[in-house]
Amino acid sequence: DSGVTQTPKHLITATGQRVTLRCSPRSGDLSVYWYQQSLDQGLQFLIQYYNGEERAKGNILERFSAQQFPDLHSELNLSSLELGDSALYFCASSVDSPYNTGELFFGEGSRLTVL
């Protein structure tokens, strides 16, 4: 158990819909990362938040947005869903310093299936 909690674990929805994935980081971790992993693919970096503020952005689509709340949990919002958005979405948290990215602790992921 990494200490990172992601909900829901599985989600099936239709094209055009909107979903919200939630992540609670480990206690004390200020950084939250979101990654997308399509079937048998690598880990695509989407976005990172540090203590409530966006810190780094990757290949995140405009239809996707995220935020980190004052209690440090984070949500990833996916809208106007397409078949290609079907993937495993991982959240990871880390004790980062301003100069280095610490080790990432990954949640178990949220598997999104778009039909």
Added chain:
Amino acid sequence: QQPVQSPQAVILREGEDAVINCSSSKALYSVHWYRQKHGEAPVFLMILLKGGEQKGHEKISASFNEKKQQSSLYLTASQLSYSGTYFCGTGGGSNTGKLIFGQGTTLQVKP
């Protein structure tokens, strides 16, 4: 920019050694290594920091060549439990926060 890993896949017998390489076209400040078993979340193995500091796994070692912008992961006397996909992640400079992973190297250890 995504780091490049090689080889893409390795098949070993128990007890054999393997080396997985990770290279980047950008200056590296840190290199992370993670292992992901099928259907599970990635698990941290090691961090190598610019300047030589290394933190990680007791049975797996790694090197970090800052000049060549490369890192290698050494798996010695492999065990069945080493099977999985290995990802290297490269971090940028201070305050960037971005950790970009390579495409992964699949390692299969057979009895």
